[in-house]
Amino acid sequence: MNGAHDMGGMHGFGPVQDEPESDRFHGEWERRAFALTLACGGLGQWSIDQARYARELQPPPQYLTNTYYEQWLHGLETLLVDRGLVTAEELQTGKPAGPPPAGIKALPAAQVVKALQQGSPYTRPVDHPPGFAVGDRVRVRCDHPLSHTRAPRYVRGRTGTVALYHGGHVFADTSARGERGIADHLYNVAFDSTELWGIQSQPGAVHLDLWEPYLEPA
Amino acid sequence: MAGPHDHDHHHDHDHEHPRLSELQLRVKALESLLVEKGLVDPAALDEFIDIYETKVGPRNGARVVARAWTDPAFLDWLRRDASAAIKSFGFEGRQGEHMVVVENTETVHNLVVCTLCSCYPWPVLGLPPVWYKSAPYRSRAVIDPRGVLADFGTALPENVEIRVWDSTAELRYLVLPRRPAGTEGLSEDELADLVTRNAMIGVEVVAASESLQ
Numbered sequence: 001m002n003g004a005h006d007m008g009g010m011h012g013f014g015p016v017q018d019e020p021e022s023d024r025f026h027g028e029w030e031r032r033a034f035a036l037t038l039a040c041g042g043l044g045q046w047s048i049d050q051a052r053y054a055r056e057l058q059p060p061p062q063y064l065t066n067t068y069y070e071q072w073l074h075g076l077e078t079l080l081v082d083r084g085l086v087t088a089e090e091l092q093t094g095k096p097a098g099p100p101p102a103g104i105k106a107l108p109a110a111q112v113v114k115a116l117q118q119g120s121p122y123t124r125p126v127d128h129p130p131g132f133a134v135g136d137r138v139r140v141r142c143d144h145p146l147s148h149t150r151a152p153r154y155v156r157g158r159t160g161t162v163a164l165y166h167g168g169h170v171f172a173d174t175s176a177r178g179e180r181g182i183a184d185h186l187y188n189v190a191f192d193s194t195e196l197w198g199i200q201s202q203p204g205a206v207h208l209d210l211w212e213p214y215l216e217p218a
Numbered sequence: 219m220a221g222p223h224d225h226d227h228h229h230d231h232d233h234e235h236p237r238l239s240e241l242q243l244r245v246k247a248l249e250s251l252l253v254e255k256g257l258v259d260p261a262a263l264d265e266f267i268d269i270y271e272t273k274v275g276p277r278n279g280a281r282v283v284a285r286a287w288t289d290p291a292f293l294d295w296l297r298r299d300a301s302a303a304i305k306s307f308g309f310e311g312r313q314g315e316h317m318v319v320v321e322n323t324e325t326v327h328n329l330v331v332c333t334l335c336s337c338y339p340w341p342v343l344g345l346p347p348v349w350y351k352s353a354p355y356r357s358r359a360v361i362d363p364r365g366v367l368a369d370f371g372t373a374l375p376e377n378v379e380i381r382v383w384d385s386t387a388e389l390r391y392l393v394l395p396r397r398p399a400g401t402e403g404l405s406e407d408e409l410a411d412l413v414t415r416n417a418m419i420g421v422e423v424v425a426a427s428e429s430l431q
Contacts, residue, residue, distance in 0.1 A: 008333035094247030109261035
């Protein structure tokens, strides 16, 4: 979707302000919002792409004025309600209005380290051969879906060169709809800065990881 | 939201930060609800926070860089299979399942961004700084990389090509900075001390320590 999250190439947000390496969280609520998001992710009820989409669906004025962990908090509350794990009323009161959902168990503290070490590998076999090879010229399809996609606006319709082939990876667009088993070929595509930014370009290139369904031969 | 008041407020000046106060209450209510419903183990929350506040951070990545600077066989492994080479340190898992290392040279400088959200190689760099997740960086890194570098006081020669890596899938990118001149006599640990988080994102270069200059 063409939401406020798709920021590449926008102007007007001002300079980047560095912060010390030792800064991790800014306030106790950020620690808790972070940990709640990871703990609830451990319930296995949604994919990383569904989590991203829940944040992207916020109206642009809200997205642009939230701090980072407010995006996470909004996404977490949305997903919990969507999956029927809590109700909107329970979020308001902070008190359970009914029994806990059957068959869903909290991730125990003793399994946290293991869960993080395992992560979620995204490589999968694909049932058709790759359509492109390193060195091929490819164009990003001009597609503006209302649903989740990982092809940013600034490369749509632009032509680049396949720089790396990453193998089959879970396809973000279908994963955001809850279909977590669908994979497609993933390529790293290099776009010359001139192709993307024309008169304002600086010498160099921008590389993006793009799935085969985003691409057509150029 | 960042500020000097990184502690709980038990007295009446919360009215100066109504939004912060509202957020604190909202998160507390959510946590108690989820714990009561059996969806969250409160001890697991403390474990997540402890890991990313005290254990996993950019010193991990600095060790990888220092090894690559001193051990050609490791550098070769990093180029061929970064995930496996990095895993040999025990750095693996969430948000670092599929790693790619991009090398700076005399003529190429790499910069990593996630324009769409906040993708970042957690096992080697820890959680991203606020600026990495914020609109100024996400918007400008791809269209004005030299301007972003200038915000960090970094100026590169005109002939250096800048490659920006926008993390749009589940690959995670780590910049291998150039080893500074005059560091030939340093040990791997001493080299790791020179490597900054910002250099491994690509907004800075690694400088030799002041005692060497």
